[in-house]
Amino acid sequence: MVQQTYQERPINTGKLIHMLSHQLKRHNSESEESSDLTHIQRHILNYVLFESLGRDVYQKDLEEAFHIRKSTVTGILQLMEKNGFIKRESVEKDARLKRIVPTSKAEKRREKIMENIRATEQRLETGISKQDLETCRFVLKRMLQNLSENEEQQNEQ
Numbered sequence: 352m353v354q355q356t357y358q359e360r361p362i363n364t365g366k367l368i369h370m371l372s373h374q375l376k377r378h379n380s381e382s383e384e385s386s387d388l389t390h391i392q393r394h395i396l397n398y399v400l401f402e403s404l405g406r407d408v409y410q411k412d413l414e415e416a417f418h419i420r421k422s423t424v425t426g427i428l429q430l431m432e433k434n435g436f437i438k439r440e441s442v443e444k445d446a447r448l449k450r451i452v453p454t455s456k457a458e459k460r461r462e463k464i465m466e467n468i469r470a471t472e473q474r475l476e477t478g479i480s481k482q483d484l485e486t487c488r489f490v491l492k493r494m495l496q497n498l499s500e501n502e503e504q505q506n507e508q
Contacts (some may be wrong), residue, residue: 364494379393388434396453400453400460400461403451408451408452409449413428413501436457437454437457438452481493
């Protein structure tokens with residue numbers, strides 16, 4: 352009996368997404384020099400570094416971007432602040448609102464992060480047409496929306 356590779360055998364969608372996510376995590380952890388940040392902290396720091404170039408970033412943005420609860424984001428941000436990667440600054444229009452700002456320690460990572468993102472994206476997209484990539488992105492966004500809507504409905508009940 353000849354064993355099929357993962358490319359040949361049918362795999363359900365959730366499992367395939369999980370496998371891809373796992374590969375991305377492994378690839379990203381191999382390209383990260385230091386282990387002073389957890390996987391989710393690295394993602395959040397990347398988000399803050401790049402989004403803050405064009406606008407203010409708040410905790411609510413992180414909750415929405417990463418689909419994680421307020422309490423989880425709060426804990427992550429507290430650790431990141433304690434370790435010197437971000438600081439939270441009051442906003443003039445509303446003192447209760449805190450803008451998340453990368454520190455100089457975080458800023459030193461920006462170019463290396465950009466190189467890693469470009470290389471990973473290039474590797475992911477190798478051999479895939481632009482039309483197929485657009486279709487893939489559309490479908491993945493729709494799946495995310497489906498799950499988010501389902502979660503919201505469950506929370507309302």
